[in-house]
Amino acid sequence: MIESLLVANRGEIARRIIRTARRLGVRAIAVHSEADADLPFVAEADEAVCVGPANPAQSYRNTEAILAAARSTGAQAIHPGYGFLSENADFARTVEASGLIWVGPGADAISAMGDKINARNLMAAAGVPVAAGTTEPAADVAAAVAAAAQIGYPVMVKAAAGGGGMGMGVAVDEAALRTEYDKVRAFAERMFGDGSVLLERYFPRVRHVEVQILGLADGRVLALGERECSVQRRNQKLVEESPSPAVSPELRSRLLAAAVRAGEAVDYRNAGTVECLLDPTTGEFFFLEMNTRLQVEHPVTELVHGIDLVEEQLRVAAGLPPTFDPDALTVRGHAIELRVNAEDPKRFLPGPGTIKTWVEPTGEGVRVDSGYAEGNTVTPFYDSLMAKLIVHGQDRTEAIARARAAVAAFDLSGPKHNLPFFAELLENQEFLSGDYDTSIVSHLR
The missing domain is CATH 3.30.1490.20 (ATP-grasp fold, A domain)
Structure with missing residues (x-):
């Protein structure tokens, strides 16, 4: 296993990666901007290095500063999280050329999937449906x-x-x-x-369904089920669930097989996601894009499969086999993730500010991946995501009930936040029925 890991990211994903690293006995190194010096992920790392001012171009996207931090701390590997440099093929190549381990897919796969036209053409050649x-x-x-x-x-x-x-x-x-x-x-x-x-x-009525893939060190590509991501604002996700209520066993078989072909077409290693559009009327699905990184919504897959995707990423990067039997994957119950953002719950406009109250919900089947705590300030320099509220139940009905209770119990004040939107959504008949599409948020406005 990797012995020391630099996390080239911030907030909740940095904190989440650090949590797994420390559980595995891996020395966790954080990098942070001046604006993030007081956030929990910095305090929870074994070591932390300031890499620049608030502007991401001068800190979290500053490749020279991040590589300098890796050298000065003796890091063996770099995990990019998502966003920032996570899908930057040049950075991945530079990391490996520096003698460090890149916790992600190969730079060639990142390049191939980074251009959407090239990606569409590659997928079509591999027999993956494209619109x-x-x-x-x-x-x-x-x-x-x-x-x-x-x-x-x-x-x-x-x-x-x-x-x-x-x-x-x-x-x-x-x-x-x-x-x-x-x-x-x-x-x-x-x-x-x-x-x-x-x-x-363009499909006027469509669902957004994606498949988690994991390219193993031995060359095999696995599909770890699908996630429903149709609750969106401005084409950006707010809620994800797994399994998708729109996917039948027959459709699931076709969807997962296509995702495996997509990964094999670019010799994929490590965690990634094959995103698709699903026509709910015909049952046809079409390749949308491949995200060559860990997704924000990876916890729903973790909960229904009982695995730690960050641990699996580290094992693949280290050339180790997975912790689970690839030939005996099981799905347990239903999971839902709600993205708790610092934004107006009606118009979804950013609303940064200092957190006056922050009390996370607890209880059976409730998980919170947060990037902030009481007293921290949500600044305007980065994405508005403050935390991910994830629930798991024996079935979708129980998961929704637990989500309702968790939203009600999440005591948050200071910045604007979208918890009231989730309270409304979780009582909405269209959502409760499972028969919804990417227009559902507009129906609630």
């Missing part, structure tokens, strides 16, 4: 108009280098396409340094 769309960037608006005529309206206009729900727009006709193309291209150039744009068929 109708462009096989090369739309060079200009005229090319986009021609492509849309072939695909058929409405179309999704997407930044080829985008992710996390950013750089996307829907066009219902040519006039809207001309506007969205220019908007997405400008956003992509500004945010990702790559203005390449692709077009895909």
